[in-house]
Amino acid sequence: MDLVRRPRRLRTNPAMRDIIAETRLHAEDLIQVLFVRDGIDHPTEIVSMPGQYQHTIESLVEAVRSAVDAGVKCVDLFGVPRDEDKDSEGSAAWDPEGILNRGIAAVRREFGDQVVIMADTCLDEFTDHGHCGPLTIDGTGETVVDNDRSVHLYERMAVSQARAGAHVVSPSGMMDGQIAGIRQALDEQGFQDVSIMAYSAKYASGFFGPFRDAVGSSLQGDRKTYQQDPANRRESVLETQLDLEEGADMVMVKPAMAYLDVVREVADLSTVPVAVYQVSGEYAMIEAAAANGWVERERIVLEALTGMRRAGADLIFTYYATEVAHWLSQGKR
Structure with missing residues (x-):
């Protein structure tokens, strides 16, 4: 065949494929998601998320150490209070002795600025009805x-997280005006340098089940x-534009x-870094399929994360961060 163009020339061996790869993953792109639970004395595996744990304060610190040693530069922390500490407003969320704030403080004491500490700023874990705010x-x-x-309650929560040592607060409740409110509250309390990661386009998704x-x-x-x-797609553009106007970092x-x-759309318009969250259902599906021998676990994890970067994500929240690093x-x- 008389072909001038043979694209396969650039796929001939691993080194060739490496030098012309358009999209690359780095440990610095990955954010390790971790859970810290009150009232337990040893890490408890999450049944629907094999290999992931609800941590004690002590095991949380060790999990962060493992992430740091692997080259991960950011962790995202979620708190799991005792049932008796939940109420209609989620007041344990801004209690300095609440489990999430204690976890943040412990990690900050141990690692300082060696790792970026991000805190989930939402009330759903802390309310007795499970919604992201009072009813x-x-x-x-x-x-x-x-x-x-x-x-208003997110503002209190964000300030308490900043006091505990969080570098970044991440409001995920999808309330109108939440970024502006939190930014003003942080600034008024002297936390101008604490960043806000806005959950700008968060969908009512069935993929959240295991979470x-x-x-x-x-x-x-x-x-x-x-x-x-x-x-909806255009709605994500609107939500992102509003968060940018309100001061999202x-x-x-x-x-x-x-x-x-949607990631591609947001990446094209955003003037700030764009993150994507590989959520619990995505993790659980990969783990289940791999456990049954239906997919190659390592290969499909790397392919999925590379696809997110290719779509335009600068940062990826993933339960695989330490392992992938x-x-x-x-x-x-």
Whole structure:
């Protein structure tokens, strides 16, 4: 065949494929997600997320150490309170002795600025009804999450996390005006240098299922009135633009796998770093398929994360961060 162009020339061996790869993963791109639980004396495996744990304060510090040693530069912490500490507003979320703030403080004492400490800034783990803010009755008599009251409580939570030592707060409740409110509250309390990671495009997704086990969720009903409809794309653009105008330092799309078109859209318009969250359901599906021998675990994990970077994500929240950082150090991709 008389062919001038033979694209296969650039696929002939591993070294050739490496030098022309358009998208690369680095340990610095990955954010390790970790859970710290009150009232336990040893790490407890999350049944629906094999290999992931609810940590004690002590094992949390060791998990962060493992991440740092592997080259991971950021961890995202979620708190799991005792059931008796939950209430209708989630007040344990801003208690200095609440489990998440104690976990943040322990990691900051141990590592200082060696690793970026990000804290989840949402009330769903701390409320006895499992929603992302206090409930109220609207004009039609329906029970809904009170947007403005929730934002005020997020402000308290964010300030408490900053005091505990968080470098970044990450409001994930999808309340209107949450970024502006938190930015003002942080600035007024002298935390101008604490960053905000905005969950700008967070969908009411079925992929969150295993996460409910991870945080011991008390959710009653669903979150469709405040998280986005999976059918909508333009809405993500609006939400991201609003968060940027309100002062977000970073923006996020969540989940990842089914929303890579949204990641691309947000990456094209954003003037700040863009993150994506490979959520619990995505993790659980990979683990289940790999355990059954249906997929090659390492290969599919790296392929999934590379796809997120290719779509435009600068940062990836993933339960695989520490493990993948080790793989990358061995030259795998």
